[in-house]
Amino acid sequence: MLNKQRKLGHCKIKTLFLLGQAQTQTQHSQKKKDSNKRRQRSKKMAGAAGIRRKMPQRPPPPPSVLPPRPSNTLPRRPFYVDREKTCPLLLRVFTKVGSHHSREDFAVRGQEPKNEFQIYTWKDATLRELTDLVKEVTPAARRRDARLSFAFVFPEKQGHLVVRLVGKTFSYGSGEMDDGKALAQLGFQIGDYLDVAIF
Structure with a gap:
């Protein structure tokens, strides 16, 4: 059991x-x-x-189309400077009645010709604009038959000063000659002097 x-x-x-x-x-x-x-x-x-990572990306949106320029704006010059965003340059202007100054007149720094005035302007300033400024300062340029001749004064590669003629205007513009030419188009560089002969 x-x-x-x-x-x-x-x-x-x-x-x-x-x-x-x-x-x-x-x-x-x-x-x-x-x-x-x-x-x-x-x-x-x-x-x-x-699979999600390999999915094709969406194409970028098309670039926005800029609106057309309003009809009341002036056409741009051949050389254009935005004067609202660009600081003006200091331009030393020397005037003489009957002829241009010689390069010897500028040979000694600090002893430049006395008939000088200074303006703030931009590289797209035309000879017509400069003519009107000269007329405000120099009475001889206000004559009805006055002619103005413009020249740049600058040192060449060897260091010698050069007086180079760049254009002519009438005191009261006739729409001819070099009224519409801008400083930059004529080869102006910051630091150059502007010599103006009044005939």
Whole structure:
């Protein structure tokens, strides 16, 4: 009787042990399945992200078209300076009635001719504009038949001063000669003097 009970007890223990092993294996296989599912999901997500990165970008918007210039604005000169945004330059102007000054008159710095006035202007200033400024300062230039001759005074490569004629105007413009020529078009450089002969 005791032997039978012992055998039954052993059988029960063995059965419980086998059940425990089976449950452990089941849990282990379930964990494997869950991990495999997670990997597949992560791969799908990575693939979807890669596809998104490879999607073509939208083309940039077309450049905005500038509005046409209003009809009441003046046409630009051949050489144009935005005078509202560009600082003016200081121009030293020397006048003489009957002829131009010689280069010897400018040889000694600080002893230039006395009949000088200074103006602030820009490189696109025309000879007509400069003529009107000279007339405000020099009475001889206001004569009805007065003619003005313009020359730049500047040092050449060797250092010697040069007086170079650049244009002529009438005191009261006739629309001819060199009225519309700008300083920059005539080769003016900042630092040059302007010599004006009045005839």
